[in-house]
Amino acid sequence: MKIGELAKRSGLSAATIRFYESKGLITAVSRKANGYREYPLEAVAVLAIIANAQQTGFTLEEIRQVMPGNLSNWKHEELVGMLKKKVADMEAMELKLAQSKLQLQNMIQLIEGKPENMDCDDNANRILKGMGILKAG
Incomplete structure (x- = not known):
């Protein structure tokens, strides 16, 4: 054809x-x-x-x-091996995605948990200090 x-x-x-x-x-x-x-x-x-x-x-x-x-x-053995490796790769990616999702959800909670009378700059500093990115001071 x-x-x-x-x-x-x-x-x-x-x-x-x-x-x-x-x-x-x-x-x-x-x-x-x-x-x-x-x-x-x-x-x-x-x-x-x-x-x-x-x-x-x-x-x-x-x-x-x-x-x-x-x-x-x-090539039976190569094919089965490659398929199993791809499944393992996908499982590792799923775990990494789940961890990344959890980090983002935690970040959302921290941002949304801003005390009522605190402005956004102070809240950002509070979050960064809590994450150990900024030194308390």
Whole structure:
């Protein structure tokens, strides 16, 4: 199939398909005499895998490392290892995000907990002293 049909079937632009081809993620089987690329039907599935992997956080380099030359030749151990590593990375990111969220919520509470008769500058100093950023004095 030509790139236009592959783009239509995959939902990706021809430019994206050419980009993936330039990165070695997908290959055209051949070129016709007129220079048009011809793609196998399995290219639709390969593009779906690539798009899905990108949506779940894989880089193109990570995808390229485990994508087989054809879909019947997966590198099973590498693929499972990479998937497990990505899950671990996501869990670490979730923990970091939760910590950052807690810090922001604490900051909001400190700011909103301003004594009624205190102006904003004095409140900022109070918060910074409480955080150990400014010396008491």
